[in-house]
Amino acid sequence: MIKIKYAFALLIVILAVTVSCKKDDDDGPIGPPPRDRGEEAIRAQDSIEKFLQTHYYNYWEFQSDPDNFKLRFGKIETENDTVVPLIDQVVSKEVRDVVDNSVVYKLYYLEVRKGGGETPHFSDYTTNTYDGRLMNLDLFDSSVIPVRFSLVESPGSQGIIRGLQQAMIEFKGASNIISNPDGTLTFENYGIGAVFIPSGLAYFNFGAPGGLDPYEQVIFSFELFESEVADHDNDGIPSYMEDINNLDYQYLMDDDTDGDGIPNYLDDDDDGDGRLTKFEIEIINGVLTFPDTNGNGTPDYLDPTI
Numbered sequence: 001m002i003k004i005k006y007a008f009a010l011l012i013v014i015l016a017v018t019v020s021c022k023k024d025d026d027d028g029p030i031g032p033p034p035r036d037r038g039e040e041a042i043r044a045q046d047s048i049e050k051f052l053q054t055h056y057y058n059y060w061e062f063q064s065d066p067d068n069f070k071l072r073f074g075k076i077e078t079e080n081d082t083v084v085p086l087i088d089q090v091v092s093k094e095v096r097d098v099v100d101n102s103v104v105y106k107l108y109y110l111e112v113r114k115g116g117g118e119t120p121h122f123s124d125y126t127t128n129t130y131d132g133r134l135m136n137l138d139l140f141d142s143s144v145i146p147v148r149f150s151l152v153e154s155p156g157s158q159g160i161i162r163g164l165q166q167a168m169i170e171f172k173g174a175s176n177i178i179s180n181p182d183g184t185l186t187f188e189n190y191g192i193g194a195v196f197i198p199s200g201l202a203y204f205n206f207g208a209p210g211g212l213d214p215y216e217q218v219i220f221s222f223e224l225f226e227s228e229v230a231d232h233d234n235d236g237i238p239s240y241m242e243d244i245n246n247l248d249y250q251y252l253m254d255d256d257t258d259g260d261g262i263p264n265y266l267d268d269d270d271d272g273d274g275r276l277t278k279f280e281i282e283i284i285n286g287v288l289t290f291p292d293t294n295g296n297g298t299p300d301y302l303d304p305t306i
Helices: 039-052 059-064 162-168
Strands: 054-059 073-074 091-094 104-112 125-134 137-152 177-179 185-188 191-197 218-228 283-285 285-291
Touching: 039 054, 039 104, 039 191, 059 104, 091 162, 104 162, 125 162, 162 191, 162 218
Parallel strands: none
Antiparallel strands: 054 073, 091 104, 104 191, 125 137, 125 218, 177 185, 191 218, 283 285
């Protein structure tokens, strides 16, 4: 049995991992323009792959004692080292840049344990611990207490960086959660992993508190305990289903049917017809359905003429 106990304080946090920077006009001299995102992606991938070739993680400790495992990294010091380098243990996926859609990143992540519970959607809430490190392994942000994140921007929470979001959705939460008499929770078979994030999927030219400079690649390790399907605007449609322009892109800020400047996942009247979305959808036998009253191929909740 694989367990972990925590005093369960759920926090919606805005830490370095959730930083969203914006420069005001009166902040002083304007710095140089941002670097080309395509060129920076190439440089970032080279930097990350060099790290993966020269570093390892403590996989033997997980194999011998998974109940008390804490992920850590180390540098391979000599050619005679018998440890397996990270480059031979990670997997990767392609992730598109949301600023420049022509740029596609190769995002490397390490799956120590996938987990046995539910897989979060890209817009869900997750409960997890994490730590964020620079490529020299200096720690710049962490939480050893489980915290609750929104995987996208939402009221009261700025969401996590895209690289961490895209890694987290490859894992699952705990297979079982036990409430203990002392008020703590026990999580069994939860997800454990790490992701090696290029600056374009992290903070790019902004940097972040904790010693993170612009254009730095970062590493986030995490333990994923559980997830919750999010409906940020409470309109009856889960937020992940409001990515209507490209379901494979997994980005919600560019879906705005009525053009009012509010993306659909935060808009309780998606088509701007004065009738709330929740009254233009139906749940039949527990299944969410989308009526199309005039049969024009556009569901009522996205059709301002209905």
